[in-house]
Amino acid sequence: MFKKVVSNTLKTDSKMTETKLNKSGSTAKYLRKYWQFYLLILIPILYYIIFRYIPMAGNIIAFRRYRAGHSIFGDEWSKLKYFKQFIGDKTFWRAFRNTLVLNLSYLIVRFPLTLIFALLLNEIRTLWWKKFVQTVSYLPHFISMVIVTGMVRELVSTTGPINHILIALGKDPISFIAFPKYFSTIFVVSGVWQSLGWGTILYLAAIAGINPSLYEAAAVDGANHFQRVWHVTIPCILPTITTLLILDIGGLIGSGASFEKIFLLYNPMTYEKADVISTFVYRLGLGSGNYSYATAVNLFESVLNLTLLTFANKLSKKLSGSSLW
Secondary structure, three states: OHHHHHHHHHHHHHHHHHHHHHHHHHHHHHHHHOHHHHHHHHHHHHHHHHHHHHHHHHHHHHOEEOOOOOOOOOOEEOOOHHHHHHHOOHHHHHHHHHHHHHHHHHHHHHHHHHHHHHHHHHHOOOHHHHHHHHHHHHHHHHOOHHHHHHHHHHHHOOOOHHHHHHHHOOOOOOOHHHOHHHHHHHHHHHHHHHHOOHHHHHHHHHHHOOOHHHHHHHHHOOOOHHHHHHHHHHHHOHHHHHHHHHHHHHOOOOOOOOHHHHHHHOOHHHHHHHOOHHHHHHHHHHHOOOHHHHHHHHHHHHHHHHHHHHHHHHHHHHHOOOOOO
16 A cells, blocks of 8 residues: 555655646747747846836935035934924924825826726717817827926916906906916816827727627616616726726825926915925935935835725725725
């Protein structure tokens, strides 16, 4: 009996070894056959390693005192000194509040509008008109942010078309760019104009993948046009909606994508409503040379974004069953 068990074990081990060798050989053969594809994948991997992961080592200066011209990893340990410093800084909390308010306002307006616009685009049956609307709505995304902010400044300037309309209505011109209370509106409206069309691409791709028989079955059951959209289209693209919403929630505290626009639009008179964490970090680091303090603030922002992203993902998985991971 013992000899039989040993014999079976040896046979099993032999088969496993043979399978591993076959897999190894097939993998090597597959790599040789499709090496061009793996070479293409290698380029973005190297990009992320060199420009995303290696620079993370610089976060150490959030816990060390850094002085220009000395070691890039700082001279001496400061522990949590810089974290305690910005927690007690009223300017930081003003920037934190502004970041949250601007991003949340933008999300609340842009997200549903993008979805509605995608659904409306999908309903256009004339092909040339659909392509024309898509092209016109996509164009603002490709305009340089410097040009966009220049256009915004011209529109809201005291001699711009908006103030010309106000003067024609018998009102006094308003310097919109100089008053903090108008900054949020300018930021949100210009952002929606620039990103509305581009944001529909993923939705339209998801809608194109819906099985037409579902619409036919709904029509047979007596569903009207709106009911087919509500009960077929939206449920089918719900995973895409959920994924995009999770990513947007994960960036509520961050302002990396909007830093350039805010930096080009804001001024000391609008700091009260326009100064966000990214511009605050910019002034601290490159403006004042306080690199360790700026790194501590930026690290805190990144941790908050990661926490929000994880929370949104878990909540989405629990409520809808769709999640990023």
